[in-house]
Amino acid sequence: MAPIEAALTASKQAEQLRQDGNTYFQKDRFGAAIDAYTEAITLCPNVPIYWTNRALCHRKRNDWTKVEEDCRRAIQLDNNSVKAHYMLGLALLQREEYAEGVKDLKKALDLGRGANPKSYMVEEIWQELAKAKYLEWEHESTKHSWELQSLKEACELALKEKHLLDMSQMEGFSDEATNSNSEQLEALELVFKKAAEADMPTEVPDYLCCKITLDFFHDPVITPSGVTYERPAILEHLQKVGKFDPITREPLNQYQLIPNLAIKEAVQEFLDKHGWAYKTD
Structure with a gap:
């Protein structure tokens, strides 16, 4: 058999095996599906x-080591594979490699939005990315809180020791020394309270949220009327409700939507400073 014919035959057989694997997968026969894909x-x-x-x-099967191996190979072959970056990100998160996992999830999200912003996979990737960012924040926040508490206790101890030393060296000024020490401890409490505020959840500003989804903007677009919406939400409105701006009621078509990069950057800046806002439930 000629090399070209052999290659075509192998390609045809491989495609049939892929289809067989898909059938096994749909029936939850993952072992058989793995065998078919391997062939x-x-x-x-x-x-x-x-x-x-x-x-x-x-x-x-929760075999994340093999997930990582296969996804890395897929990315070598196609760096624009949404599924490969997505599953690699999930595998890395299983090893608590949050920074690298988030990096691949972001890559998958960007690729997915470029291909089909309304697809179920884009929303699924965003949900996983939000969970990952929240876990990353929670890990760092716990570490930060512990460090602050340790530092606070050390400062309080140093002030108390200084107070005892001052008391032993002073005669007739015990009340003044005690008041000074109390004021220093109160000031210290305020300093550390202020330092901990960045990790305390607050309200999310309305301008960072879509008026349709009532959630953070992930992919904001602005209409000619000046109103910003989440892209999938406004596209669904135009398709199912009518070709008009939901708020201003002005005529609106899909081609008139423009990415609102300023809002997108503002959302990202807020999330970078307040990781607690990634919590999705």
């Missing part, structure tokens, strides 16, 4: 979807 990979190792399909099976 497809053996025949055609340079097809990214075979690797991501097998990674999805490993994910169902």
